[in-house]
Amino acid sequence: MEFARRPVDARAVRINRRIERTLNAAVRARDRVLGGLGLGGRRAGYDDERYEFVGGAGDSLRRRHYDRGLQLLWKAEASAPFLSFKDCTPGERALQEMALRSLTPEETAARQRLTSAEFQALLDREYTRREKEAIVGVLSAIGHGEAYAWLASAELLGEVKSTGARAALTLQVVEEAKHFVVLRELLQAFEVPIPRQSVWEYLFLEGVLGARGVERLYGMNVLVEGIALGLFGLLSHLPGLEVLRLFHLDESRHTGLPSNYLGEFPLTAWQRASPLARARRLRMALPALALMPYLEEDLAVLGIDAFEFGGSAMRRIALLAYRNGFLLPGSREALLGTINLAFNAYCSVTRPGHSFQDFTRAEPTRDEQALAVEREVLGADVAPPSRT
Ligand SMILES: [Fe+2]
Ligand SMILES: [Fe+2]
Numbered sequence: 001m002e003f004a005r006r007p008v009d010a011r012a013v014r015i016n017r018r019i020e021r022t023l024n025a026a027v028r029a030r031d032r033v034l035g036g037l038g039l040g041g042r043r044a045g046y047d048d049e050r051y052e053f054v055g056g057a058g059d060s061l062r063r064r065h066y067d068r069g070l071q072l073l074w075k076a077e078a079s080a081p082f083l084s085f086k087d088c089t090p091g092e093r094a095l096q097e098m099a100l101r102s103l104t105p106e107e108t109a110a111r112q113r114l115t116s117a118e119f120q121a122l123l124d125r126e127y128t129r130r131e132k133e134a135i136v137g138v139l140s141a142i143g144h145g146e147a148y149a150w151l152a153s154a155e156l157l158g159e160v161k162s163t164g165a166r167a168a169l170t171l172q173v174v175e176e177a178k179h180f181v182v183l184r185e186l187l188q189a190f191e192v193p194i195p196r197q198s199v200w201e202y203l204f205l206e207g208v209l210g211a212r213g214v215e216r217l218y219g220m221n222v223l224v225e226g227i228a229l230g231l232f233g234l235l236s237h238l239p240g241l242e243v244l245r246l247f248h249l250d251e252s253r254h255t256g257l258p259s260n261y262l263g264e265f266p267l268t269a270w271q272r273a274s275p276l277a278r279a280r281r282l283r284m285a286l287p288a289l290a291l292m293p294y295l296e297e298d299l300a301v302l303g304i305d306a307f308e309f310g311g312s313a314m315r316r317i318a319l320l321a322y323r324n325g326f327l328l329p330g331s332r333e334a335l336l337g338t339i340n341l342a343f344n345a346y347c348s349v350t351r352p353g354h355s356f357q358d359f360t361r362a363e364p365t366r367d368e369q370a371l372a373v374e375r376e377v378l379g380a381d382v383a384p385p386s387r388t
Helices: 008-034 057-070 090-101 103-109 114-125 129-156 165-188 199-207 214-237 245-256 256-264 269-273 275-301 307-324 332-350 369-383
Strands: none
Touching: 057 165, 057 245, 057 256, 090 269, 129 165, 129 199, 129 214, 129 275, 165 245, 165 256, 199 214, 199 275, 214 245, 214 256, 214 307, 214 369, 245 256, 245 369, 269 275, 275 307, 275 332, 307 332, 307 369
């Protein structure tokens, strides 16, 4: 390459450089002092001298949550062709066509791209109106949660340390946005009214969004995603809801984020276990417990015991919380025991002939594929823990 080099005034260049160096030193010194005093300073947690965000590269976080997330990134157009999304690249579209052409006529019929009219017919064939309302009632609770997960992950993106963690959160923001818009259309396709947030969801999600700093990781990636993981696993085998398997995979990766992040940037002993932090975490979780009696009627229509679901969700949440150092009041066992007592107390009043049962050992998810995904992040504890 040949450039026609232009003449410049060497003295002007020297003076400009000197001005810049002096001003740079003054601006950065001012921001360091203000930052140290907690009065402002540099807004971006960015380290331009190292060309990294503050906290370093964080390559392992990047690989596990950004690279892997992109590998598994799914498109609504391919996975739910009956919705209005057009998010496949021309290459992906061509690949799909080719895959369909290479199938036998029987396979083609089975894998035929569902049009929206065919999807409606499938829903009408499989579900009564009451069953549709129940599915939409339960899933809309997560749907509203996805809106908050989108907002909370966008805020966390500005707070986490390291380039890798920011890359991970950036992908989570994209995935939560996709979850919100795709689930919204999926629920609209059921053509029954979509309920507003119950006051329990409202209090729960506002509490999560209002959490400070990494406590938002507890609120979002442990509480909200722990419940979402459970509900997606519970419902993704139902006809017409197969796309929820992809949501379930994404959420399982998201619930793994706190342990990978806190492995690199651990909580201090005080952050983990201070009485105030423990009490705040419990307060954040309480409205989610109240959600179970609220969802009981809709879940019952689908043959699911709300307290079995609630107990299993709390088991998953307690495991994630304690494993990540987000301690709650008392031990994990004692906490689950108390929740179980509360659930049983409610059931003994509302269910004739109720006999005491350990809801926190229940496993309402029957789908082996979903359980296998959860086992990867939660380990063997997806199955009820052995308690004496
Ligand atoms: Fe999500
Ligand atoms: Fe998520």
